[in-house]
Amino acid sequence: PAVLAEPAARSAPLVLAAASMQEAMSAAADEWARRGHVRPVIAFAASSALARQAQAGGRADLFVSADEQWMDVLARGGLIVPGTRADLVRNRLVVVAPVGRGERITVRRIATILSAGPLAMADPRAVPAGRYGEAALTRLGVWQSVAPHVVRAADVRAALALVERGAAPYGIVYATDARASRKVRVVGVFPADSHPPILYPVARLRNGVSPDAEGFRRFLLSPAGRAIFARFGFAAA
Amino acid sequence: MILSDAEWEVVRLSLLVGGTACMAALPVAFGLAWLLARARFPGRLVLDALVHLPLVVPPVVTGWLLLLAFAPGGPIGRWLLDWFGVTVLFRWTGAAIAAAVMALPLMVRAMRLSIEAVDRRLESAARTLGADPWRVFRTVTLPLSLPGIMAGLVLGFARSIGEFGATITFVSSVPGETETLPLAIYAALQTPGGENSVWRLAAVSVSLSLVALIASEWLGRRWGRRLHVL
């Protein structure tokens, strides 16, 4: 009797992760591999694109979303394994201005200041950062007066670039993005209660087959995992 | 299919941006095509590569380079601001610039192909009939390159109507000013449950370019009928 089949090579889990987490996720995967596991394969794209790929039946094991809404969509569709959803990290929303320019934002004058010129933010209709920004400005009661000045970038990084280049005097971005740019400084931080919490949820996907997925998910949520994300400016959830 | 007022505005803007981009790029593209097809000068290959650039680098990078150039502190942006007091940032003119730059390589290639196919013996015949080079160009080279010009216009218009990455990076999405069809479609696609809107707007995009296509086919066929023999 011949050897009919070799045992299937232990397949690496496929992780779908939001593009904005590329560095942090890669670092986490490296660390996981260093601990003697198979390094997961990570697919990066916008949360919406990843969610659609999962919806379409793409075989993936883990989903790390930058947007709770899309995780909700998958949950409603029965595409995630119940009980595996957890909040991985948290972010904050800030106002930035080019280095050496712009005044410090005060709640009293916020409308006046932000209406001084184009206000760069991610598209409030589409991108989570924009949605959070709109929510915060609405809560502060200034959205009506600021809205006409808003220019909607494709994502947070594009909004940041507009401020870096001086194309817009102010922009609303995540703290993680502001922190990394040497060309902008933070001139204001939105109160945490002015917008829904900015959470990055993780969950295992129904379609997944890799036995390693659960281990990697637990690693991400472990103190060691969270420490890696903290290194890139994310706050603990 | 009934569009909302906001959607009509998007369509109007797309036509404005796409039409302006095409018309502005047309003479530039033809000039470049002519240079690349006919002239022999040092740096010809560099020019050729430069023209193809927007095709090769991702649109986002093109948009980013446009931003660097046209931002108030950038080389062109400063000049526009100092001399004309205008800025194209967040304006439909900026969207048209992005669309034109992205459409340019397609237009140049198509036109160049036709210019290279022009029978140069006809040009010498025209010269013996007293036409100076400029008249030869206008009356012989240009009309005989018409198939390429038409193809370039169709490709360019379609590309302009579909341009997304460079536009949103360069001028963002400002409703009524820079929010063209692809930008509206992108926004709808990001939103859970936005599929309906995506289909509607995509259908509009397709119809617009279908009209351009039919027009060009019709013109092309009229033209072809004259020149071809059994």
Add this chain to the structure above:
Amino acid sequence: MILSDAEWEVVRLSLLVGGTACMAALPVAFGLAWLLARARFPGRLVLDALVHLPLVVPPVVTGWLLLLAFAPGGPIGRWLLDWFGVTVLFRWTGAAIAAAVMALPLMVRAMRLSIEAVDRRLESAARTLGADPWRVFRTVTLPLSLPGIMAGLVLGFARSIGEFGATITFVSSVPGETETLPLAIYAALQTPGGENSVWRLAAVSVSLSLVALIASEWLGRRWGRRLHVL
């Protein structure tokens, strides 16, 4: 300019994806170009519009449509799975499909332009010399359309090398599998302080297509020298 191992991997993948896409699209594009240039059949305009589609709708939508078609439950995806047991999602083959679809309209247009410029009297001469239509096609129509084929290949390759929106929407950016140059550039753009990497990778993109460009210019010139007279 020294690239890291990971960057070399990106370059290798880009060449693999771009080359495969071009080669796979070439015969399809030529067939379509020939049909559109020569055949008269009902639905010709619909086919024409369909070919232009990926140019008009934003790449993101094209990627999404590809996803719907090639997903395990989609019409093509199911068939691939049932018959070959393969899926293209998150695979480089999927990236090549996206690149090919995006490059197709450019290739078809350029080729069609050249096919339409072929002197049909040469084809009838070939037929009187005993060549059946297929031999006429191979020995007369095809070689005389070579300028368009070259132009189509260059445009298609450049487009493939630069394709971003459809690819990331369809197959995401999987390092070592689907992360081509534009996707890596995008990732670098997303990364704070990634500008250096952006410049390096963009320069690589440009060099790759410059090589393709120079090769095509050189071939084209050799070819042109034969056919042209003073």
Add this chain to the structure above:
Amino acid sequence: MSFDVDVRCQVGEAAIALRFATGAGVTVLVGPSGVGKSSVLNMVAGLLTPDDGHVRVGERTLFHAATGVNLPPQRRHVGYVFQEPRLFPHKRVRANLLYGAPDAAPLTATAAMLDIGHLLERWPASLSGGEARRVAIGRALLSDPAFLLLDEPMSSLDPTRREEVLRDIERIRDESRLPILMVTHDAQEAERLATSIVRM
């Protein structure tokens, strides 16, 4: 019977109609410019489909409207020298000459006969008018045709070469007995070669 032709065809505004039946040898077709001589040759070659009538060459029916017979050009075994050279611009002279040839052996002899042996490696674009004409004649002859259609084959040939080609045509007429249908405007040529003359 060599040529048994009865064709009617509307070409643009011109209504072309011609009927003739001629025996072996050279049939010369003469007529004013624009009367339809080239069109008739195209109909015999199968490049233009007559509205009505028939075309028979030798024993073969090439076209017959009534029975729906219409052989495609490649199966008519015609050697057609067009009014303009129509050389393939992307092939060297040698490849042009051999394009329709079932056999490369006669190349040297034919090239020598037409005095184009020194041009074999040239591109057609670099040929003079008379050189191109001779290559076109050679290409038609080398395709081993069952009959010849010659549309002013001697135009732009100098007297010496014209005389040579004339002799070659005479030899083909007398030795290989190929049916030949030829258009010419030269009375001397017509008189010398023609077995029968058809006026349009």
Add this chain to the structure above:
Amino acid sequence: MSFDVDVRCQVGEAAIALRFATGAGVTVLVGPSGVGKSSVLNMVAGLLTPDDGHVRVGERTLFHAATGVNLPPQRRHVGYVFQEPRLFPHKRVRANLLYGAPDAAPLTATAAMLDIGHLLERWPASLSGGEARRVAIGRALLSDPAFLLLDEPMSSLDPTRREEVLRDIERIRDESRLPILMVTHDAQEAERLATSIVRM
């Protein structure tokens, strides 16, 4: 002196050199196919630049290598009938005829003379060989040239039209006294028209 030509030029492998000086009337250029007749006409027209020598027509120096004079073709006021018709395919016959004409008035007379009046609204692609040739002749004549270059202008013309064109050339020679340089392979034609014959 009508034509005072002394040119040397390397075309591909062919070294073309010719010197002649002829008086008023028609200068006929004869020589075997491929010897360089069309090339000489191209040099006189300014389409091909000689490596050395000079070209003078009438009183004007069109080219002089020693002094660097080299008028561009459009300033030589040449009426050139090429060996092949070279009609503009994208212009109707009327527009082709008028392309180089400073004045549209002579159109009707010229068209009548060449018997192409009924073709004015046609596209060149639909013309027969002889029709295209006559349009090409008309186009050159209507451009009000200072001298004529005719490269086998009578090829593919039927005897009647050939006779007419011959008479027209004679009239031009005798009445308007335009210098004419003509290539022909027809001995009769040459004899009848030539004031001088140049052999290559």
